[in-house]
Amino acid sequence: MASAALALALTAISSTLAADTPDPVADAKAFRNYFVTKFPNVKPEDFVNGPYALNEDMRRQWEEKEQFPPYEFSLEMGKEMFAKPFRNGKSYADCFPDQGIGIRQNYPYFDAKEGKVITLELALNRCREANGEPPFSYVGDDMAALTAYMAFTSRGKPFDIKIPDDPRALEAYQNGKRYFYTRRGQLNFSCATCHVQNPGERMRAEILAPALGILNAMPIYRSEWGGMGTISRRLTTCNSQIRGVPLEPQADEYRDLEYYLSYVSNGLPISGPGSRP
Amino acid sequence: MASTIRVRAISSGETTEVQVLIQHPMDSGFVRDAKGEIIPPHFIQQLTFEYDGRNVFVADWGAAVSKDPYVKFSFKGGNKGDDLKISWVDNKGETDTTTAKIQ
Amino acid sequence: MNMTGFKTTMRLSILAPTFVLVIAATTSVLAASSEADFKTAYAAAEATNKEAGRLRNQWTVTAEALADARKAADKSDFDRAVASAKEAEALAKASIFQATSEKEAWKNLEIR
Numbered sequence: 001m002a003s004a005a006l007a008l009a010l011t012a013i014s015s016t017l018a019a020d021t022p023d024p025v026a027d028a029k030a031f032r033n034y035f036v037t038k039f040p041n042v043k044p045e046d047f048v049n050g051p052y053a054l055n056e057d058m059r060r061q062w063e064e065k066e067q068f069p070p071y072e073f074s075l076e077m078g079k080e081m082f083a084k085p086f087r088n089g090k091s092y093a094d095c096f097p098d099q100g101i102g103i104r105q106n107y108p109y110f111d112a113k114e115g116k117v118i119t120l121e122l123a124l125n126r127c128r129e130a131n132g133e134p135p136f137s138y139v140g141d142d143m144a145a146l147t148a149y150m151a152f153t154s155r156g157k158p159f160d161i162k163i164p165d166d167p168r169a170l171e172a173y174q175n176g177k178r179y180f181y182t183r184r185g186q187l188n189f190s191c192a193t194c195h196v197q198n199p200g201e202r203m204r205a206e207i208l209a210p211a212l213g214i215l216n217a218m219p220i221y222r223s224e225w226g227g228m229g230t231i232s233r234r235l236t237t238c239n240s241q242i243r244g245v246p247l248e249p250q251a252d253e254y255r256d257l258e259y260y261l262s263y264v265s266n267g268l269p270i271s272g273p274g275s276r277p
Numbered sequence: 278m279a280s281t282i283r284v285r286a287i288s289s290g291e292t293t294e295v296q297v298l299i300q301h302p303m304d305s306g307f308v309r310d311a312k313g314e315i316i317p318p319h320f321i322q323q324l325t326f327e328y329d330g331r332n333v334f335v336a337d338w339g340a341a342v343s344k345d346p347y348v349k350f351s352f353k354g355g356n357k358g359d360d361l362k363i364s365w366v367d368n369k370g371e372t373d374t375t376t377a378k379i380q
Numbered sequence: 381m382n383m384t385g386f387k388t389t390m391r392l393s394i395l396a397p398t399f400v401l402v403i404a405a406t407t408s409v410l411a412a413s414s415e416a417d418f419k420t421a422y423a424a425a426e427a428t429n430k431e432a433g434r435l436r437n438q439w440t441v442t443a444e445a446l447a448d449a450r451k452a453a454d455k456s457d458f459d460r461a462v463a464s465a466k467e468a469e470a471l472a473k474a475s476i477f478q479a480t481s482e483k484e485a486w487k488n489l490e491i492r
Binding site (some may be wrong): 065066067068072073223226227249 | 283285288296298300343345346347349
């Protein structure tokens with residue numbers, strides 16, 4: 001009994017320590033290890049395909065559809081939107097490094113000047129506003145099409161999220177991690193409840209995706225939505241599905257969450273835009 | 278305006294496999310918009326595939342087919358380089374047509 | 381099921397729904413409610429839900445219960461209005477409890 005109590009006390013201390021001094025490198029390693037161990041037959045890069053990595057039947061249907069993907073229309077629209085100049089003559093290419101092509105894998109990043117996490121969606125709307133254009137809804141079709149195109153230009157490139165040696169960046173990372181594991185909503189689910197404890201299992205008719213690589217396929221064309229949806233759309237709808245009132249799209253918590261989830265998937269390839277049931 | 282019909286037809290000797298993706302809202306007429314008003318029905322009623330002067334596939338659709346429908350089927354015959362004509366008509370009388378070469 | 385690497389706690393998931401059950405049971409013994417009763421109950425529920433909002437953890441069902449209370453009050457069904465308002469307050473309290481206890485409890489789910 002005494003040794004059990006000691007073990008419990010030690011775990012309690014180590015959990016406090018782990019929470020107080022975040023070690024993202026160790027976190028990412030443990031995160032990846034957990035999923036690779038849980039699904040030994042899945043190739044690490046394949047986790048970015050979510051449910052298709054874990055279910056043969058779904059995979060077959062998906063591979064067939066990929067010959068003629070449902071997201072083609074949105075992707076084309078996104079390409080046109082990206083190329084079209086603003087009324088002031090400038091374009092999205094002027095706001096981003098490398099003309100905005102092949103950069104999606106670097107988002108989100110921590111902006112030291114502002115002291116906050118900048119996601120791709122946020123950066124796109126800031127670009128618009130800086131050039132006299134109205135911002136897009138974060139959960140609407142336009143932002144989805146635009147981010148679909150930008151993801152497409154980065155297909156195959158590994159996630160390369162950086163956490164600078166800045167306590168504010170570490171705090172943002174830690175906030176994101178905390179959000180991921182915190183239970184919320186009347187159904188008392190955390191993101192982890194579905195995507196860490198039950199990947200591959202069914203939630204009603206859907207197969208749950210693993211958290212590893214879960215953002216790599218974003219934005220996604222969901223058959224359920226009949227259209228392309230952004231990360232913001234997915235996060236807010238996940239909240240309401242567990243009966244929690246969603247926060248504003250691109251709220252601090254969501255951006256920090258995206259930061260954490262992207263970082264722990266570093267090294268895995270961008271597969272967006274994706275399609276899901 | 279760009280065609281709403283994406284098509285790929287591949288001949289493998291005896292049969293030709295056709296895949297098509299059509300851009301169309303396929304509104305059933307049962308869904309309400311944000312203001313609470315019914316979005317009027319707007320869906321493809323007939324989809325036709327014509328090869329060598331005859332119809333090789335005809336679909337009569339209703340409100341139950343989802344947005345941006347995808348169709349895949351095979352038919353006997355069809356040679357590389359031949360034309361395959363695809364057309365649809367919807368409940369509003371709108372149409373679109375495209376001709377693709379069998380690969 | 382492979383539990384290596386983290387432990388879970390079942391405490392919170394059992395507590396939250398019982399809160400609601402207790403309130404539902406006691407409403408049946410209330411005598412006829414007045415508009416004043418409704419106003420008091422609704423104000424309390426709203427204030428509690430606002431606190432949950434400050435903790436960034438409101439539940440959709442709380443808003444639904446509040447809406448139901450207001451709708452019933454508009455029809456002068458103050459018994460139902462008070463019952464719904466009290467349920468809303470209980471739900472809001474549960475959501476605050478959830479936010480507060482999850483401040484530490486989340487660590488139990490963390491992959492390490």
